[in-house]
Amino acid sequence: MRWSLLFLASGGLLTCLPAAEDPYENYIRTSEDFRAVKQDAAWARKAWPGWIYMPWTYQWGIGYDDASGKWSRDHGYNGAFIDHDHIGTAQSKTGRLDWINQHGLRFYVDHVAGKGVLHLWDGDKVKPHLNEVHGTGLRPAPLNADTFAKLQTVMRRNIAASSTSPMRAAYALDDEPSWGHFVHPTMWQVTDDASAYPRWLATVYGTDHVPKRDRWISYEDLRPKLAEWNVAEFDASPLMDQWTFNDAQWCNFIGRLVEHANTLDPATPCGLVGGQAPSAFGGYDYARLMRKVQFIESYNLGSSQAIIRSFNPQGALPAVTTHFHKSVNDTIWQTWYYLAHGNRGHIGWVEGWFDGATSREWHAQVAPALREAGDKVGPLMAGAQWRHDRVAIYYSHASIQLGWILDAEAHRKTWVNRNADERLASAAHVRRAWENMLRDSGLQYNFLSYVDVIQKGVPDEYRVLILPACLCLSDAEIRAIQAFCRSGGTVIADYLPGVWDQHGRGRAEGGGLDDLFGVKHDPKMRQADIFGGTLWVEVDQDANYSWKTYREFLTNKNTCILDDSGFHKAVRTQPTNQVKAQGKGRAVLMNLSPQWYNAYREAGFEAAMKREVFMRHVADAGITPWVRLANAGEREHGYEITYWKLPSGRTLLYLCLNPEIRGTSLGGGNSVGLKSSTLPVNLRFNKPVQHVRNERSGQELGNGKEFILEWKQHEAVVLSFAEDSSS
Known part of the structure; x- marks a missing residue:
């Protein structure tokens, strides 16, 4: 050999x-x-x-x-x-x-x-x-x-x-x-x-x-x-x-x-x-x-x-x-x-x-x-062990590849000079929008890879599977996603799910998940039928190569159809926000790109509420946050709560800020627009928790559902607690 x-x-x-x-x-x-x-x-x-x-x-x-x-x-x-x-x-x-x-x-x-x-x-x-x-x-x-x-x-x-x-x-x-x-x-x-x-x-x-x-x-x-x-x-x-x-x-x-x-x-x-x-x-x-x-x-x-x-x-x-x-x-x-x-x-x-x-x-x-x-x-x-809220975001590497092919067309022959793909790529912006819509809704998630889904199916620990710009899906992935939905899961796709296979070949019969969503993607669709009608993608990334704000990125030389919801429609002739019952589950095709959420989030608390057009389908699947900041508004905008299950059985919780993050191919993960105020916050649980301890100060906070804390926004509140199994 x-x-x-x-x-x-x-x-x-x-x-x-x-x-x-x-x-x-x-x-x-x-x-x-x-x-x-x-x-x-x-x-x-x-x-x-x-x-x-x-x-x-x-x-x-x-x-x-x-x-x-x-x-x-x-x-x-x-x-x-x-x-x-x-x-x-x-x-x-x-x-x-x-x-x-x-x-x-x-x-x-x-x-x-x-x-x-x-x-x-x-x-x-x-x-x-x-x-x-x-x-x-x-x-x-x-x-x-x-x-x-x-x-x-x-x-x-x-x-x-x-x-x-x-x-x-x-x-x-x-x-x-x-x-x-x-x-x-x-x-x-x-x-x-x-x-x-x-x-x-x-x-x-x-x-x-x-x-x-x-x-x-x-x-x-x-x-x-x-x-x-x-x-x-x-x-x-x-x-x-x-x-x-x-x-x-x-x-x-x-x-x-x-x-x-x-x-x-x-x-x-x-x-x-x-x-x-x-x-x-x-x-x-x-x-x-x-x-x-x-x-x-x-x-x-x-x-x-x-x-x-x-x-x-x-x-x-x-x-x-x-x-x-x-x-x-x-x-x-x-x-x-x-x-x-x-x-x-x-x-x-x-x-x-x-x-x-x-x-x-x-x-x-x-x-x-x-x-x-x-x-x-x-x-x-x-x-x-990381604790999530039964939400998975799908990782399709074939879709990242095809996304690059579609994105780079705008550069014409200067595609050879394209760098900093992480700040241009449709796949990256769509992923980021979904992540922040979930985090800003008080929910945590895992990415779930095409390899794991083909090898093991979608694990039972998840109730919602999100398909972010999953343009390319194999027959094996489609079978696993359909099985998850029909056995009681909710599948939410933003746009063009499985219209291509894992090799980047368009499906002659229409999208591979069309039956699941109850739609028909016309195999005769061309660029003119998608987003702005001049490219296969939402943004001319050549015209916006040096963008400064998300709003600029999404509006400069853009002819996309802006839906009443405030997000760009993908297939121009198809309706948006379609829901279909499948067995014990539900399939939702938005026919919208979530990219505009990056701009709404940048604009502040009120604008960011536009995420509800996407998030309501997550809530309809029975996914709601189990711990939030009560009465959060503009000052608290961008907060995130992460939680971990400790070997002792206790849960470790962090309250931190999730601002925009910038880096380059040479490194960095620095914040943009970091807040540093000290705020009194009310951390509210859906059910009582026991033996709460502030792990930074060592203070024992007792039992209950609400805890008044002081949060320095550029630091973290760190609590551990036992959950009340009798509630």
Whole structure:
């Protein structure tokens, strides 16, 4: 067997389920592409036991001595960082590992697989290579046996040099890795094994239905056809199959490197840092990627943090994000917000932290929050399980891919320059709108991936399944969604659900879920029949490439039909807000995009109430918040409550602010429009809770349904309690 078969071909069974007759379903159920690496919760917690702040010390101006160690601990920086060039021979120069051990700082090792292979071309070095990136050739560092062997050698050296420390917490293979360059539009093939792609196609389509692929194509081969095709003629499969194949190759390669790291150091999780937004490019199909890592730092772009939390098995894996200091209040807010959402710490960008060898005074102002997170509240999260309100948001990576294809048409031939996809993409804005409509309604959710739904169906723990811009659905997914609905669930789709299949081919008979929703999507539909009538999507993203506000983004050069509800209609000739009973359940097709909610939320409390056109269907399914702020208005607008079930049986609750968040492909998850007032709030439960304790102050608050608290909006209220089972 050729080495490439080890990570390309169908492999050992993932479940005891029988092989499906549907080749794609069989592929999802049985392929090596979806086999998870070791992801044991107790094992991961032993290496990474709590909330850890790890400064990325490239501009560390205070040295590595007793004074700097004490300064770190005193200011809540209870972790550290080692790069590949800080170990081995360089170690004797810096004393970095001795300093870490002496002061008890948990650390991760960056670039443990070196630099220049998993991440290509730093900074401006990419510019001479843009023709390669946009071309249909071969990745300069192809995924093959030679590349794997090269990285093995680097990993053996780096892991051997750092695994002697009892303070090691994780290994990162590389920073901002990608099968392309970040998530920049990249068209090349990732492996030089000419037989790999045909073999993979046979696995996905079945040996009797392999499509003819006589050459590797680019988006430019597809783009001119978008204005001509109707749905029945539409076929993006030659391009989407290439991207999916690259994702499969890449994620399997990452998984093999992670497992190699485990052979060198069985006690320490391995993964990557600098993760990007879910994207058509770079290997960021999180349904695949989260099965192949044991540790991840990802920037909070395109809902990545909530997706990672949802796909993190039992919260087992340490997941963190980057911290960039912008202001004292923002840093304090980030500490509480990310802790409240299940993160296990921060990797801090140490730029502007010091004035020569003197630390800037803001460190003393943020230190109490960092110490409290690391020493008091963070340890409470050990073994905690996220609690949701029986609502799932569907994660369809094929729809993200097709979304990019439709979005990028507006750029015409300048699509090669498209960057910052997380702030442009229809898929990202629709996801964000749904998330915030739920959060602002007092509800929590999980993302549910296409892989899990095909392998296991929609779990019984959910009562509502939301399909956000789920343009592409396979027959296997459609069967599972129909079964969920007919057995008593509520399915809510915004627009064009399953009108294309998982390969990006338009369905000749109409939408795959048309029977469920009781509608008919005409297979002769063209761009002229959708949204503004000039593109397949809601917004001309070329005209709005540098948008500043959501309202500007949605109104500039836009000819969409604005429904009476205040949201854009998708299929121009179809009615909106259609509800159909199905077995014991209900199916709701809005035929509206929720994107306008991003603008309404930005406008304030009253405008944000327009979400009720979507949220009433969630409420009709019996989903109502069980804890809210009573009489909340403009001052409290944007608040969020998260809750966790502790191993003790108690519930841990956070009240925090959920403002807009901005970052870039180089990091960040900073707040926009952060409030910092101190408010008296009335936290009201639907049923009495018992033995309520303020975990920050230690105050015992007793039993009851209502609790008057003081909330600093850039911090968090943290309570724990037992629920009254007799109520």
